[in-house]
Amino acid sequence: MRLLLVEDDRLLAEGLASQLEKVGFSVDVTRTAKEAIILGEQEDYKAGVLDLGLPDGNGLDVLRRWRKSNAIFPVLILTARGDWQDKVNGLKAGADDYLAKPFQTEELIARLNAIVRRSEGRVQSSLKAGRFELDENRQCLRIDDGTEHSLTGTEFRLLRCLMGRPGYIFSKEQLMEQLYNLNEAPNENIIEAYIRRLRKLVGPETITTRRGQGYLFNDAA
Amino acid sequence: MRLLLVEDDRLLAEGLASQLEKVGFSVDVTRTAKEAIILGEQEDYKAGVLDLGLPDGNGLDVLRRWRKSNAIFPVLILTARGDWQDKVNGLKAGADDYLAKPFQTEELIARLNAIVRRSEGRVQSSLKAGRFELDENRQCLRIDDGTEHSLTGTEFRLLRCLMGRPGYIFSKEQLMEQLYNLNEAPNENIIEAYIRRLRKLVGPETITTRRGQGYLFNDAA
DNA sequence: CTTCTCCTGTAAAGTAACTTACGTTTAAAT
DNA sequence: ATTTAAACGTAAGTTACTTTACAGGAGAAG
CATH class of the missing domain: 1.10.10.10 (Winged helix-like DNA-binding domain superfamily/Winged helix DNA-binding domain)
Structure with missing residues (x-):
């Protein structure tokens, strides 16, 4: 199950990626908004994990770009704790779930699985x-x-x-x-x-x- | 079809509301027990979705108040995953269905439709x-x-x-x-x-x- | 407090369903 | 007619599910 992880904190990104891979995802990691947009548009992911704080742009813009093109995979956004404005905006921009930092990896995995399943369900074609x-x-x-x-x-x-x-x-x-x-x-x-x-x-x-x-x-x- | 959603997590509430509206409900959202009681008593809803964990009171009390007055619309309660006691108490307090968090929205919609249909026949537990x-x-x-x-x-x-x-x-x-x-x-x-x-x-x-x-x-x- | 009972979850063996491999037969193309 | 690809049947391999028996724990009864 292919997954795109957009996270600029190198350490966190590596740690997450390895744990996600353990539970069966194959993970692409990128640290920049620019690359995230391109990957999301061109590759075929089952889900995305998106940190909103990126060095070269706002994560929400990435999400909006994805949604504007035809990237329909479900996206989970990572937000700073208690910053619910981001969450609301995230949802409006088309996110499927959110998780406040810091979080437990188990929680992330559970939610990822949930949104993937949900997204498969909504293709009721x-x-x-x-x-x-x-x-x-x-x-x-x-x-x-x-x-x-x-x-x-x-x-x-x-x-x-x-x-x-x-x-x-x-x-x-x-x-x-x-x-x-x-x-x-x-x-x-x-x-x-x-x-x-x-x-x-x-x-x-x-x-x-x-x-x-x-x-x-x-x-x- | 009017629906009352009682949920204190703003993000979840907004997400749910927008999805419920997509499938034909018109949704009122409230975050507090106090307001929930008033709305439930005064407005004419077809169904209610009630999160049990509220900032200013227990959701079960809300439900009991509704049932004590003449609010007869069916209610689905949302509980923390695996928290049976709440579910049992909820059913006893007059809930018509429950769902453990996290859940798939499709599941919620299906169950909502079910309890509405059921309630139109008559409320039965x-x-x-x-x-x-x-x-x-x-x-x-x-x-x-x-x-x-x-x-x-x-x-x-x-x-x-x-x-x-x-x-x-x-x-x-x-x-x-x-x-x-x-x-x-x-x-x-x-x-x-x-x-x-x-x-x-x-x-x-x-x-x-x-x-x-x-x-x-x-x-x- | 101790014993008993029943519920719950685990582990391991058994079985059925699905997948793959392979050898043989049939049919198509040149 | 010869070659080659596809069809067929069967059997072996693999995975998912079923069944069973039992150990630990919680709660009831003594």
Whole structure:
């Protein structure tokens, strides 16, 4: 789970980063507002932690810039103790939570997890294609005939990929990239295996093979 | 739909208010017990959200005052995580639901809608789902076949969470958050252990496992 | 105060579900 | 016809959940 930590106090930043990494985040750290803006806009983070006091600008401006572009990841702001004006402004600028310094790392982790979960919940988009509807929240597939099938994690991710762009041909390599990361890439055959399982659900005609190229989800299904 | 939010943490209050307004409530916010009592007695709300920790008094006293006068709108109380005593007292004082901090706003909204809907039918302090009825006062479970089982504290709290939103998938982490606080968080296995105890009561088909996602109480039970 | 009981949480073993690997068969393309 | 890619079936591997039994602790009863 990628995370952006914007904190100018080097010592604090390093300490936090290492603790956050212990609990499963992969953390990018930056000390300046300038860099924070660029990273937030260009990279795909699951959440951000933002100290409001930065050497080269106000953290709130960073947040506003993020929100103005399309950076939609949830942000937790760190404020000086009792400075609730900052908190209010932070919320108005689009923060999702706040924490007053000094704080316990456990508290930060708990709140981070909370906002990440919350942000995942608020994407209640269900993906529709033809007779099919993929429910992101419940991780299940509904079909026009009224049936509903719950999907396993891998089935779901693969199907979401295909349904996300009906008619587009995804190569096996592309699909592999979406499903796995570089370290833990299994046998390529795995895609074929899962395609087969999905076809059992959606019918063989719904997912078409382009031999040598890849697979596609038929939009006119 | 008018709503009264009693919360002394300014930031939290503002954040909640804005989110609640997004989903169609019109929200009055107050930070003090004194004002809360007056507003609750004089204004016509559809529901109330009440934080128990207030600067100038106990939230429970506010609730009791409301109930003593003719304020009949349903009330959801916010408690510190893992603080059962408050929850129990709150229910006894006439609260209709409770939620442990920190919570997801979606959860609050869902529960608010639930108690409003319920209150329009009539105020009742028992939670019904399918063939089951959870009695808040007696902390016991009644089943359609006429049997009645008393529950232990933990059993009750877990079941209450699940039955409060039938059909919704609660992750183990979510359930942990509602049952325990940061200091006294036991082995994660505890949820599984209690799910099993509950299933012995309600039958294995009533609580469904979604592997990798969580558990849900079947509404069509 | 001591004993007993029941609730709670832990640990470890057992099982089911999901994932991956692999060998074989089938089908497509040249 | 030959080569190559995909499909299929099965089995092994892995992870998540279930089940069970028990130890410690709090509160009730003696």
